[in-house]
Amino acid sequence: MSLETEDAVKLRDTEDSVIRQPFTSRLGDAIKSQAMQIVLVWLAIVVIFSVLSPDAFLSVSNFRNIAISVSILAILGVGTTFIIVTGGIDLSMGSVLVFSGVVASMVMENVGTGQGWGVAILGIVAALASGLAWGLLNGFLVAKAKVPPMIVTLGTFGAALGLSQVLTGGIDLRASPDVLVDTVGFGSLFGVPSLVIIATTVVIIGIVLLNHTRFGLRTSAVGSNAEACRRVGINVDRQLIKVYAFAGLLAGLAGVLNLSFFRSTTIAGHSLTNLDVIAGVVIGGTSLFGGIGTVFGTLVGLFIPATLRNGFVILGVEPYWQQVVVGAFLVGAVYVDQTRRAANSRGTTKTSLYSRIFHRNRNTNRRES
Amino acid sequence: MTTPIYEARDISRSYGSVRALEGANFDVYPGEISALIGDNGAGKSTLVRILSGAEQPNGGQILFNGEPIQLETPTDARSRGIETVFQDLALANHLDPIQNMYLGRELMKPGVMGALGFMQRSAMKNEGKRAFSELGATVRNFSGPVGGMSGGQRQAIAVARAAAWASEVIFLDEPTAALGVVQTKGVMDLIRRIRDKGIAVVLISHSMPHVLDVADRVHVLRHGKRVAVMEAKHTNVEELVGAMTGALDGKEAA
Ligand SMILES: Nc1ncnc2c1ncn2[C@@H]1O[C@H](COP(=O)(O)OP(=O)(O)OP(=O)(O)O)[C@@H](O)[C@H]1O
Ligand SMILES: [Mg+2]
Numbered sequence: 001m002s003l004e005t006e007d008a009v010k011l012r013d014t015e016d017s018v019i020r021q022p023f024t025s026r027l028g029d030a031i032k033s034q035a036m037q038i039v040l041v042w043l044a045i046v047v048i049f050s051v052l053s054p055d056a057f058l059s060v061s062n063f064r065n066i067a068i069s070v071s072i073l074a075i076l077g078v079g080t081t082f083i084i085v086t087g088g089i090d091l092s093m094g095s096v097l098v099f100s101g102v103v104a105s106m107v108m109e110n111v112g113t114g115q116g117w118g119v120a121i122l123g124i125v126a127a128l129a130s131g132l133a134w135g136l137l138n139g140f141l142v143a144k145a146k147v148p149p150m151i152v153t154l155g156t157f158g159a160a161l162g163l164s165q166v167l168t169g170g171i172d173l174r175a176s177p178d179v180l181v182d183t184v185g186f187g188s189l190f191g192v193p194s195l196v197i198i199a200t201t202v203v204i205i206g207i208v209l210l211n212h213t214r215f216g217l218r219t220s221a222v223g224s225n226a227e228a229c230r231r232v233g234i235n236v237d238r239q240l241i242k243v244y245a246f247a248g249l250l251a252g253l254a255g256v257l258n259l260s261f262f263r264s265t266t267i268a269g270h271s272l273t274n275l276d277v278i279a280g281v282v283i284g285g286t287s288l289f290g291g292i293g294t295v296f297g298t299l300v301g302l303f304i305p306a307t308l309r310n311g312f313v314i315l316g317v318e319p320y321w322q323q324v325v326v327g328a329f330l331v332g333a334v335y336v337d338q339t340r341r342a343a344n345s346r347g348t349t350k351t352s353l354y355s356r357i358f359h360r361n362r363n364t365n366r367r368e369s
Numbered sequence: 370m371t372t373p374i375y376e377a378r379d380i381s382r383s384y385g386s387v388r389a390l391e392g393a394n395f396d397v398y399p400g401e402i403s404a405l406i407g408d409n410g411a412g413k414s415t416l417v418r419i420l421s422g423a424e425q426p427n428g429g430q431i432l433f434n435g436e437p438i439q440l441e442t443p444t445d446a447r448s449r450g451i452e453t454v455f456q457d458l459a460l461a462n463h464l465d466p467i468q469n470m471y472l473g474r475e476l477m478k479p480g481v482m483g484a485l486g487f488m489q490r491s492a493m494k495n496e497g498k499r500a501f502s503e504l505g506a507t508v509r510n511f512s513g514p515v516g517g518m519s520g521g522q523r524q525a526i527a528v529a530r531a532a533a534w535a536s537e538v539i540f541l542d543e544p545t546a547a548l549g550v551v552q553t554k555g556v557m558d559l560i561r562r563i564r565d566k567g568i569a570v571v572l573i574s575h576s577m578p579h580v581l582d583v584a585d586r587v588h589v590l591r592h593g594k595r596v597a598v599m600e601a602k603h604t605n606v607e608e609l610v611g612a613m614t615g616a617l618d619g620k621e622a623a
Contacts, residue, residue, distance in 0.1 A: 209486075212487055212488065214488055215486045217464070217468060217472070217475065218472075220461070220463055220464060221461045221464055221468075224461035224463040225459070225460065225462060227459065228461050228472075229461070229472070229473070230423070230442075231421070231443050231455065231459045232443065232472050232474070233443050233444030233473045291461070291462065291463030292463045292514075
């Protein structure tokens with residue numbers, strides 16, 4: 001009954017059974033998954049706005065605007081998805097973004113002429129290092145000091161913002177080399193903005209990392225049952241620190257992008273970013289209780305509020321309504337997650353949105369009987 | 370039967386004021402099935418967790434092949450071929466059976482891809498399925514989360530996982546508690562098959578008929594101490610119950 005690695009290697013090249021499944025059944029599985037349900041919700045929103053405002057809403061340039069507005073949040077969302085999958089939470093990423101931007105700006109201002117790619121790369125490295133440092137601090141406090149993630153990241157949320165203000169005297173810095181602004185902030189490739197390309201790359205890396213690598217598997221496992229992980233010899237503390245560090249690194253990246261897009265460190269502009277990102281992650285189907293989540297879901301979960309905001313502005317609806325609607329989405333998404341968890345513990349597998357809506361009576365009957 | 374493959378001497382363990390183990394002894398030999406029995410709270414699971422490296426004893430000695438060893442982590446036990454089915458199963462509910470089987474021992478791709486953290490998912494799937502079917506496990510859905518499966522299926526997954534990796538000693542802490550008649554028989558047969566490979570099997574169970582049926586020796590634990598060791602051939606349910614409850618006090622202290 002031992003599992004010889006040699007055999008395993010021989011079997012490596014055999015196709016994954018997924019490939020052999022008929023397309024229709026794969027499609028069926030995909031529609032059932034919560035991420036796909038969320039895509040349908042987003043498409044419905046797009047259709048509604050397109051009908052109400054065919055010219056202004058349904059245009060390439062408008063969708064480019066929506067995509068740009070989501071880009072930076074999506075990069076933060078990837079890291080936050082990993083953290084929430086471990087059963088943790090991150091409130092600090094908006095402040096870490098600001099702090100990283102401030103450090104990058106200070107570095108770039110004080111090196112040489114403050115222009116050119118050499119300076120830009122130094123600034124990028126400085127931002128990534130700052131983000132990584134905050135992430136490591138978060139991870140260390142969560143894993144080793146056993147302080148609840150909510151408190152740790154509430155603390156670093158305040159600390160990173162406070163330090164940013166100390167470093168700048170509260171006045172936004174604007175130093176960023178023109179090359180950075182021209183290529184990253186406002187640049188584009190084949191008509192696709194650089195920000196969108198970078199964010200897409202990060203999202204794809206996040207999807208692959210979570211689904212195909214040991215790092216991703218262990219991230220889910222730690223969120224699912226940390227004690228079980230310890231019993232099979234996984235270093236849970238180290239895994240948690242890695243996850244928070246990864247999220248911090250991405251917040252650092254978001255910091256440079258933010259700086260090169262707004263040409264400002266936007267110190268006062270990110271106090272609610274954490275809530276926007278967490279809402280996106282949760283709307284996207286990642287469970288706040290840990291164990292399951294998808295990066296793709298997060299991406300869609302961030303597109304929904306962004307699309308609503310954009311559509312409401314175009315339609316001339318007061319943008320405040322967007323907050324009301326997003327709030328309702330958030331609560332709805334958590335409700336769906338709760339029902340799914342309850343259904344799982346009952347052993348019922350009828351959890352698709354469709355069956356919940358259309359087979360409601362049947363389910364109720366079954367429960368009563 | 371000269372040196373035990375695995376031996377515990379004078380193990381003690383307290384939780385606050387609760388003294389779960391007070392100088393417990395234990396020993397198993399290769400190719401032997403030993404049963405560990407005792408009332409609820411006797412300390413069986415605690416002893417198993419200590420001998421699996423999941424918990425540290427307050428005192429006592431652990432010997433593997435006659436050599437004293439320290440188990441700082443479960444990995445220290447697993448690297449010696451000691452596997453355990455814990456009473457709480459220790460499965461990650463959101464992961465599928467294959468992922469649970471390979472958790473902590475993922476098969477990595479060779480070369481650069483492996484260094485980047487990519488796993489051989491299809492190899493794990495095929496090997497894992499084979500291991501499950503060898504057990505005759507009633508697991509049909511290999512890609513669904515184990516949290517959605519029945520108690521018996523989950524138990525079968527935990528047993529299959531431990532059986533697949535054990536090479537010296539396997540502890541099974543009430544592995545049949547949630548199983549039906551057919552599945553219980555499957556596990557009993559599996560236990561014999563594992564024994565036939567020369568592995569030492571330790572079965573914890575409250576079912577005296579099962580214990581007498583499958584075990585070579587029976588260790589009786591009471592109030593955190595081993596109070597009796599009996600040859601299964603030469604004992605009966607009354608005697609075992611007597612030792613468990615203390616009615617036969619003073620007959621044999623280990
Ligand atoms: N993690 C713990 N924290 C506190 N007390 C514990 C812990 N684990 C075990 N105990 C106590 O230690 C004693 C022995 O428990 P243990 O689980 O080893 O018993 P057991 O023989 O396995 O019982 P059962 O047959 O019910 O599984 C009990 O009194 C229990 O309350
Ligand atoms: Mg027990």
